[in-house]
Amino acid sequence: MVLDPVGTAACCPPLSAQPLSEEQAGQIAPLLKALADPVRLRLMSLVASHAGGEACVCDLNDAFDLSQPTISHHLKVLHDAGLLDREKRGVWVYYQVRPAALASLAALIGSTPAMA
Amino acid sequence: MSIQRARDDLAIIAVTGPDACTQPALVSEPIDETSAAGLAQVFKALGDPVRLRLVSLIGARQGGEVCVCDLTSAFDLSQPTISHHLKVLRQAGLIDSERRGTWVYYRLVPAALERMAGLLSVPVAATHRNLSI
Numbered sequence: 001m002v003l004d005p006v007g008t009a010a011c012c013p014p015l016s017a018q019p020l021s022e023e024q025a026g027q028i029a030p031l032l033k034a035l036a037d038p039v040r041l042r043l044m045s046l047v048a049s050h051a052g053g054e055a056c057v058c059d060l061n062d063a064f065d066l067s068q069p070t071i072s073h074h075l076k077v078l079h080d081a082g083l084l085d086r087e088k089r090g091v092w093v094y095y096q097v098r099p100a101a102l103a104s105l106a107a108l109i110g111s112t113p114a115m116a
Numbered sequence: 117m118s119i120q121r122a123r124d125d126l127a128i129i130a131v132t133g134p135d136a137c138t139q140p141a142l143v144s145e146p147i148d149e150t151s152a153a154g155l156a157q158v159f160k161a162l163g164d165p166v167r168l169r170l171v172s173l174i175g176a177r178q179g180g181e182v183c184v185c186d187l188t189s190a191f192d193l194s195q196p197t198i199s200h201h202l203k204v205l206r207q208a209g210l211i212d213s214e215r216r217g218t219w220v221y222y223r224l225v226p227a228a229l230e231r232m233a234g235l236l237s238v239p240v241a242a243t244h245r246n247l248s249i
Contacts (some may be wrong), residue, residue: 015229019190020172025165038152039160041142048143097143098239109162110233115202
């Protein structure tokens with residue numbers, strides 16, 4: 001069975017509990033890389049905080065000094081990584097954060113044992 | 117304390133911060149540009165398969181400390197390449213290092229990882245909201 005990156009992150013024990021295999025690391029790294037951009041981090045938080053937990057590019061434009069195609073590109077990167085869901089309604093595409101994707105990354109990174 | 121060492125400590129303070137325990141979740145409120153820029157750097161450090169494996173190898177080690185000499189054998193990479201990746205992780209404040217004798221020993225900075233986990237955490241209310249759709 002081939003797991004998507006989010007699935008891989010969800011099934012891995014915390015980073016500090018067991019070494020990741022090369023394959024697991026290769027699947028999880030793109031999720032973190034998608035978040036490794038200030039605009040995309042802000043987009044994630046803006047989409048999540050928007051009314052109803054969803055937003056279209058038309059709602060997000062004003063927060064940035066960037067063109068709409070650039071914002072759309074960043075949203076696509078987040079969607080392709082599995083961090084955002086999207087749904088087309090009328091002329092706009094609406095994005096929603098995938099809580100499971102974030103929660104599985106949090107579980108992977110966190111839970112480090114206290115150091116003696 | 118050497119100048120390099122002092123710089124490293126400053127980098128770690130920049131990542132963990134005085135309010136490391138109160139990092140709001142990404143989904144709870146919009147983050148400002150300054151925070152986003154700093155956090156993106158840490159995600160950049162983590163968003164590489166070799167560096168992710170290095171973090172997990174260091175973290176999984178009993179005693180919490182690993183000699184660079186033990187890390188190179190897990191990779192098909194030269195020691196300078198491994199050292200470069202370790203430096204990126206250290207500059208991001210995710211690991212700390214100490215030279216003892218010939219070797220440099222690495223350990224995780226749990227507060228920095230917990231801060232990132234806190235950022236990615238999903239409050240129960242948000243989970244319910246999205247699941248109910």
